[in-house]
Amino acid sequence: MKRRYLDYSATTPVKEEVLDSMMPFFSEVYGNASSLHTFGQNANEKLTESREIIAKTIGAKTNEIYFTSGGSESDNWAIKSIAKAHEAKGKHIITSKIEHHAVLHTCEALEKEGFEVTYLDVDEDGYVDLDVLKDAIREDTILISIMYINNEIGTIQPVKEIGAIAREHNIVFHTDAVQALGNVSIDVEELNIDLLSVSAHKIYGPKGIGALYIRRGVKIIPFIDGGAQERKKRAGTENIPAIVGFAKACEIAERDLQAHVEKLSKLRDELIDKILGSIDEVKLNGPRDNRHPGNVNVAFKYIEGEALLLMLDAVGVAASSGSACTTGALEPSHVLMSIGLGHEIAHGSLRLTIGDFTEPEDIDFIVENLVRIVKTLRAMSPLYNA
Amino acid sequence: MLYTDIVMDHFSNPRNVGEIKDADGVGEVGNIQCGDIMKIYIKVENDVITDCKFKTFGCGSAIASSSVTTEMVIGKTIEEALELTNKDVVQQLGGLPSVKVHCSVLAEDALKVAIYDYAEKTGKEYKGLEGFEPSQLSHEH
Numbered sequence: 151m152k153r154r155y156l157d158y159s160a161t162t163p164v165k166e167e168v169l170d171s172m173m174p175f176f177s178e179v180y181g182n183a184s185s186l187h188t189f190g191q192n193a194n195e196k197l198t199e200s201r202e203i204i205a206k207t208i209g210a211k212t213n214e215i216y217f218t219s220g221g222s223e224s225d226n227w228a229i230k231s232i233a234k235a236h237e238a239k240g241k242h243i244i245t246s247k248i249e250h251h252a253v254l255h256t257c258e259a260l261e262k263e264g265f266e267v268t269y270l271d272v273d274e275d276g277y278v279d280l281d282v283l284k285d286a287i288r289e290d291t292i293l294i295s296i297m298y299i300n301n302e303i304g305t306i307q308p309v310k311e312i313g314a315i316a317r318e319h320n321i322v323f324h325t326d327a328v329q330a331l332g333n334v335s336i337d338v339e340e341l342n343i344d345l346l347s348v349s350a351h352k353i354y355g356p357k358g359i360g361a362l363y364i365r366r367g368v369k370i371i372p373f374i375d376g377g378a379q380e381r382k383k384r385a386g387t388e389n390i391p392a393i394v395g396f397a398k399a400c401e402i403a404e405r406d407l408q409a410h411v412e413k414l415s416k417l418r419d420e421l422i423d424k425i426l427g428s429i430d431e432v433k434l435n436g437p438r439d440n441r442h443p444g445n446v447n448v449a450f451k452y453i454e455g456e457a458l459l460l461m462l463d464a465v466g467v468a469a470s471s472g473s474a475c476t477t478g479a480l481e482p483s484h485v486l487m488s489i490g491l492g493h494e495i496a497h498g499s500l501r502l503t504i505g506d507f508t509e510p511e512d513i514d515f516i517v518e519n520l521v522r523i524v525k526t527l528r529a530m531s532p533l534y535n536a
Numbered sequence: 537m538l539y540t541d542i543v544m545d546h547f548s549n550p551r552n553v554g555e556i557k558d559a560d561g562v563g564e565v566g567n568i569q570c571g572d573i574m575k576i577y578i579k580v581e582n583d584v585i586t587d588c589k590f591k592t593f594g595c596g597s598a599i600a601s602s603s604v605t606t607e608m609v610i611g612k613t614i615e616e617a618l619e620l621t622n623k624d625v626v627q628q629l630g631g632l633p634s635v636k637v638h639c640s641v642l643a644e645d646a647l648k649v650a651i652y653d654y655a656e657k658t659g660k661e662y663k664g665l666e667g668f669e670p671s672q673l674s675h676e677h
Contacts, residue, residue, distance in 0.1 A: 456595035532591035
C-alpha cells in the first residue's frame with residue numbers, strides 16, 4: 151500500500167541534501183568543538199559557519215543564536231529565564247490561550263512560583279486582538295510570548311505589531327516560531343522580536359536540535375550550567391552533525407521559500423475547497439487566508455477524530471486530530487476550544503499538513519477517502535440523523 | 537499499533553451497526569464532553585435477547601467495544617446478559633490500552649441501561665438489576 155504522509159507539522163523527513171551534509175561530522179570531523187587541537191578546531195569552524203547561516207535566515211547576528219535541543223527547550227529557556235532575570239521589575243507575563251504546551255505549561259509552572267500570567271483570548275480564527283493585548287499590559291509586565299504560527303490551525307499572528315507594542319512598553323517579546331521557520335520570511339529586526347524559538351525537524355532537518363534567538367542586550371540567565379558552550383548560557387558538547395544539518399535545512403528553506411510556499415498553498419487551497427465542497431456539515435478551522443501554507447484543519451460534525459485517523463491510516467494516510475481520544479486528554483484540543491468550537495465538533499477535528507513531498511494526486515485520494523469514511527462513521531453515530 | 541487485531545477487526549468491520557426501530561429496550565450512555573456516546577438497542581423474546589444493535593460516537597475502541605458487546609449478548613437470556621462486565625468485553629477484544637478501558641465500561645453500562653429500559657417497560661424484575669440506577673452512572677472517564 152502506498153503511504154501518504156500528511157503530518158508535516160508534526161515532523162518532516164530529513165532531506166537528502168541535509169543528510170549528506172551531516173554525514174562527515176559523525177566519524178570524520180568528530181572533534182569536540184571546544185578542543186584546542188585541529189580535530190576540535192575543524193568542528194568549531196563548521197559550528198561557526200552553521201550558526202552564521204541560521205542567523206542569516208532569520209535576520210539575526212551570529213552571536214545571537216544559541217543552540218538547544220529543539221522548540222520545547224527554547225520555549226522553556228526563553229520564558230523561565232526572562233521571568234527569573236526580570237522578576238525585580240515585575241512578575242507578570244502575557245501569552246495566549248492557543249500557545250504550544252511548551253509555552254503554556256511553562257507559564258503554569260511559573261504561576262506556581264508566584265508569577266502572574268494573563269492568557270489572552272483569541273477570536274474565531276485564532277487571532278490575538280491587539281487592543282486586548284494593550285489592555286492586558288501592566289506596570290509589572292515583563293514578557294509577552296505569542297506564537298508566530300499556530301501548529302494546529304495555522305493562524306499567522308501579527309507578530310510585527312505585537313513586537314511593536316511590546317517595544318513601546320519596554321517589555322521583552324518572545325515568539326515560538328517553530329511552525330513559521332521555512333514557511334514565512336522571518337526578520338527579527340523588522341518584526342521587533344527579542345527572543346525566537348525554532349526547531350530543525352520541522353524544516354526537513356534532524357530531530358533533537360533547535361535554537362533560541364536572543365537579541366543582544368536582552369538580560370537572560372543560563373539554562374544549563376557547565377562548560378563554556380553557547381556563550382556560557384547552555385552548556386554541553388555541541389551536536390555538530392545535527393547543527394550542520396539544521397544549517398543546511400535553513401539554507402534550503404531560504405533558497406526555496408517562494409516555490410515551497412506557492413506549491414504548498416496551492417495544494418492546501420485545493421484540499422480545503424474539495425473537502426468543503428464534497429462533505430456537508432464540515433467547518434474549516436483557522437482563517438481561510440493568512441494561514442500556514444501547508445495547514446488544513448477541518449472539523450466534521452457527529453464523528454470522533456480518532457476513529458477518523460484510524461480509518462485514514464488503514465488506507466495509508468497519516469494525519470492528526472485534536473480530539474480528546476487521540477491526545478489522551480479529557481478535553482479536546484485547547485486551541486479548538488479557544489476558537490469557540492463546541493465539544494461535538496471539536497472531537498471531530500482533523501489536521502492534514504502538506505509538505506514538500508506531497509503530490510497533487512494525494513489530494514484527490516484523500517478527499518475520496520474522506521467522503522467515504524465520514525459517511526461510514528456518521529452512519530454509526532447516534533448524533534447523526536441522515 | 538495501539539490496538540489488537542481483534543479491536544481493529546471490530547472497528548473496521550463493526551457488527552450489528554444501526555437502530556432497531558421497534559426495540560424492546562434502548563440504552564444511551566456517555567457524554568459529548570468526553571467524546572463518547574454509546575446507544576444500544578435490544579429486542580427480547582421469552583427473556584432471550586434475539587437482536588442487539590448499536591450506534592456509537594467515539595474512538596476506535598468505543599466502536600469496537602460496542603460491536604463486540606452486541607455479538608456477545610445476542611442469544612443470551614437477560615440474566616446472562618446482565619452478568620456481562622467490561623472485563624469480559626476487554627477480554628473478548630484481546631485487551632484494550634489502559635486509557636481506553638473506560639470504553640468497555642460504557643459498553644457494559646449501555647447494555648445495562650437498555651435492559652433497565654426493557655424491565656421498566658414490561659414491569660419485569662431481574663436480580664442483575666438490583667441497585668442499578670442509570671441516573672447515577674458517571675462517565676467522566
